[in-house]
Amino acid sequence: xxxxxxxxxxxxxxxxxxxxxxxxxxxxxxxxxxxxxxxxxxxxxxxxxxxxxxxxxxxxxxxxxxxxxxxxxxxxxxxxxxxxxxxxxxxxxxxxxxxxxxxxxxxxxxxxxxxxxxxxxxxxxxxxxxxxxxxxxxxxxxxxxxxxxxxxxxxxxxxxxxxxxxxxxxxxxxxxxxxxxxxxxxxxxxxxxxxxxxxxxxxxxxxxxxxxxxxxxxxxxxxxxxxxxxxxxxxxxxxxxxxxxxxxxxxxxxxxxxxxxxxxxxxxxxxxxxxxxxxxxxxxxxxxxxxxxxxxxxxxxxxxxxxxxxxxxxxxxxxxxxxxxxxxxxxxxxxxxxxxxxxxxxxxxxxxxxxxxxx
Amino acid sequence: xxxxxxxxxxxxxxxxxxxxxxxxxxxxxxxxxxxxxxxxxxxxxxxxxxxxxxxxxxxxxxxxxxxxxxxxxxxxxxxxxxxxxxxxxxxxxxxxxxxxxxxxxxxxxxxxxxxxxxxxxxxxxxxxxxxxxxxxxxxxxxxxxxxxxxxxxxxxxxxxxxxxxxxxxxxxxxxxxxxxxxxxxxxxxxxxxxxxxxxxxxxxxxxxxxxxxxxxxxxxxxxxxxxxxxxxxxxxxxxxxxxxxxxxxxxxxxxxxxxxxxxxxxxxxxxxxxxxxxxxxxxxxxxxxxxxxxx
Numbered sequence: 001x002x003x004x005x006x007x008x009x010x011x012x013x014x015x016x017x018x019x020x021x022x023x024x025x026x027x028x029x030x031x032x033x034x035x036x037x038x039x040x041x042x043x044x045x046x047x048x049x050x051x052x053x054x055x056x057x058x059x060x061x062x063x064x065x066x067x068x069x070x071x072x073x074x075x076x077x078x079x080x081x082x083x084x085x086x087x088x089x090x091x092x093x094x095x096x097x098x099x100x101x102x103x104x105x106x107x108x109x110x111x112x113x114x115x116x117x118x119x120x121x122x123x124x125x126x127x128x129x130x131x132x133x134x135x136x137x138x139x140x141x142x143x144x145x146x147x148x149x150x151x152x153x154x155x156x157x158x159x160x161x162x163x164x165x166x167x168x169x170x171x172x173x174x175x176x177x178x179x180x181x182x183x184x185x186x187x188x189x190x191x192x193x194x195x196x197x198x199x200x201x202x203x204x205x206x207x208x209x210x211x212x213x214x215x216x217x218x219x220x221x222x223x224x225x226x227x228x229x230x231x232x233x234x235x236x237x238x239x240x241x242x243x244x245x246x247x248x249x250x251x252x253x254x255x256x257x258x259x260x261x262x263x264x265x266x267x268x269x270x271x272x273x274x275x276x277x278x279x280x281x282x283x284x285x286x287x288x289x290x291x292x293x294x295x296x297x298x299x300x301x302x303x304x305x306x307x308x309x310x311x312x313x314x315x316x317x318x319x320x321x322x323x324x325x326x327x328x329x330x331x332x333x334x335x336x337x338x339x340x341x342x343x344x345x346x347x348x349x350x351x352x353x354x355x356x357x358x359x
Numbered sequence: 360x361x362x363x364x365x366x367x368x369x370x371x372x373x374x375x376x377x378x379x380x381x382x383x384x385x386x387x388x389x390x391x392x393x394x395x396x397x398x399x400x401x402x403x404x405x406x407x408x409x410x411x412x413x414x415x416x417x418x419x420x421x422x423x424x425x426x427x428x429x430x431x432x433x434x435x436x437x438x439x440x441x442x443x444x445x446x447x448x449x450x451x452x453x454x455x456x457x458x459x460x461x462x463x464x465x466x467x468x469x470x471x472x473x474x475x476x477x478x479x480x481x482x483x484x485x486x487x488x489x490x491x492x493x494x495x496x497x498x499x500x501x502x503x504x505x506x507x508x509x510x511x512x513x514x515x516x517x518x519x520x521x522x523x524x525x526x527x528x529x530x531x532x533x534x535x536x537x538x539x540x541x542x543x544x545x546x547x548x549x550x551x552x553x554x555x556x557x558x559x560x561x562x563x564x565x566x567x568x569x570x571x572x573x574x575x576x577x578x579x580x581x582x583x584x585x586x587x588x589x590x591x592x593x594x595x596x597x598x599x600x601x602x603x604x605x606x607x608x609x610x611x612x613x614x615x616x617x618x619x620x621x622x623x624x625x626x627x628x629x630x631x632x633x634x635x636x637x638x639x640x641x642x643x644x645x646x647x648x649x650x651x652x653x654x
Contacts, residue, residue, distance in 0.1 A: 063451040065458075127639050134394065134450055135642045138590045142631045142638070145583065149631070153624040252579070256462045263455055306470035313463035320456050321444045 014332040015188040043281030044176035052231030061203030066140030069147035072250035074235025078109035110236040117232025125224035151247035162247035171241035266326025372500035374608030375507035380585035385600030389531035396457040399578030400464035405563025434556030468575040482568040593644025
């Protein structure tokens with residue numbers, strides 16, 4: 001019984017520790033001012049988006065510059081579905097009837113958003129997962145450009161630029177927290193599943209993986225679909241946070257931010273997703289306060305707007321130059337107490353992970 | 360017939376401009392495997408330099424020289440600080456670095472110059488329409504074509520006959536071997552950045568005259584075009600990149616002519632869609648590099 005418990009803890013600790021960190025931070029934040037809470041919500045939305053990006057990029061090793069297209073699709077899906085029916089006639093008169101007459105709840109909207117993004121990921125994934133390296137990055141980038149172009153000229157409303165308004169602003173701290181935990185859990189289950197492990201093997205050595213019969217394209221496609229689902233959820237959460245958005249919200253800025261967080265945290269581990277998001281959220285919060293001329297941690301500064309973006313870009317370049325493996329160096333958080341029991345069912349666990357960390 | 364000629368002129372003009380964008384990316388990629396996303400900011404900085412120096416009432420030629428100088432210095436600084444320590448990093452890491460540099464420069468411009476669009480009155484005499492026969496064009500169209508052809512010729516002469524040019528080609532072919540044979544890596548990569556800076560600055564100047572409005576995201580469109588042109592042309596191949604850029608320009612005008620008006624606003628989607636198709640059929644581009652090596 002104790003051994004079973006130990007093996008469960010050993011297996012799930014990497015995930016549980018991250019969830020615990022989130023919960024502890026949330027409890028602390030609930031005592032702090034409202035502005036901190038808002039920053040944490042934004043941070044949690046970013047966490048979902050980065051977890052989505054990580055599921056594909058971290059496991060397959062193929063960098064994608066197009067994941068924000070899944071975010072856009074998620075945001076528009078839930079936006080179109082959840083705007084109150086009364087308001088739809090005014091705000092989005094040009095959409096098909098079935099959207100006009102139905103209005104669903106936020107949670108359903110977010111789920112449908114994830115599913116629609118996943119379907120889109122599947123469709124574009126079929127050809128794109130065959131590409132590797134730079135060609136893959138650029139292929140996905142072309143997808144982002146197309147999606148952006150379509151949404152920019154998509155006119156559900158007379159106002160243009162793909163503007164949607166009056167999306168219910170339901171993303172509160174608790175809800176964002178739940179979805180972030182769901183996103184992390186999906187990512188963790190995927191990366192420890194058979195398919196995830198095969199995909200990771202192909203990341204380390206694609207030729208060797210193919211030679212022992214791993215169908216790299218197929219597993220990449222699965223990774224793409226799961227990753228699109230989670231990124232779609234993130235987009236939906238974003239939509240329900242801001243309430244009003246246009247197509248240009250989902251373009252280079254977010255592409256850069258999510259990649260930056262992933263790279264800064266460490267591209268090869270789920271812990272990197274959380275650490276990177278936490279780091280960037282804290283820095284963004286401090287710089288945002290200073291941009292407004294407010295005081296934080298006892299220091300008052302008055303810095304020009306845009307400083308936050310400059311800081312994020314500088315940190316990212318510095319991390320890439322001095323610590324290309326990211327803050328976590330690709331390691332997961334391990335159960336801190338070494339089990340002395342000889343019946344430890346997975347004794348090699350720690351050894352393998354140390355090796356991954358070292359390279 | 361006249362109408363067709365008109366479209367042909369437009370296509371060649373836009374194609375030349377795009378070819379110029381692409382060469383700047385292909386040159387650096389060939390030598391250092393860096394897809395320099397920050398090329399767009401080279402163009403933008405050229406534009407803003409013009410905006411600042413035009414106020415000094417200098418002779419136009421000095422404005423042009425100032426713009427080129429600023430961009431070349433920017434390119435060299437970037438190479439020295441960010442890319443030199445990362446010489447051995449994988450190509451995708453370098454791509455991410457250049458992406459963040461691009462973001463950094465955009466935001467520096469945003470903080471210092473503000474996000475509001477600025478009108479630049481430089482070289483406006485070039486945009487007045489002229490007619491040759493019944494085909495209408497601007498002097499700028501001719502200048503664009505002329506400058507591009509000249510620069511490509513000059514570049515190929517430099518690459519063929521000068522010492523640094525031969526070293527550049529050697530480095531593009533096999534960087535490790537070139538180093539073993541005494542080519543100094545730092546010099547070669549830095550000169551690739553400098554030449555790319557010159558090409559980007561010229562492209563930026565032409566674009567500034569053409570559009571006459573500047574925003575911090577001025578160069579985005581250009582870098583996207585160049586980015587894609589280089590890939591479909593065959594990464595690392597200069598001829599391929601120039602052809603790729605030219606192809607996108609021609610394709611854009613072609614779609615502008617043949618697409619029915621209700622699809623006009625989705626023109627770019629068709630362009631990028633076709634490019635995806637090219638990428639899938641020929642992932643190594645039209646003109647694959649001789650070694651066939653791709654990162």
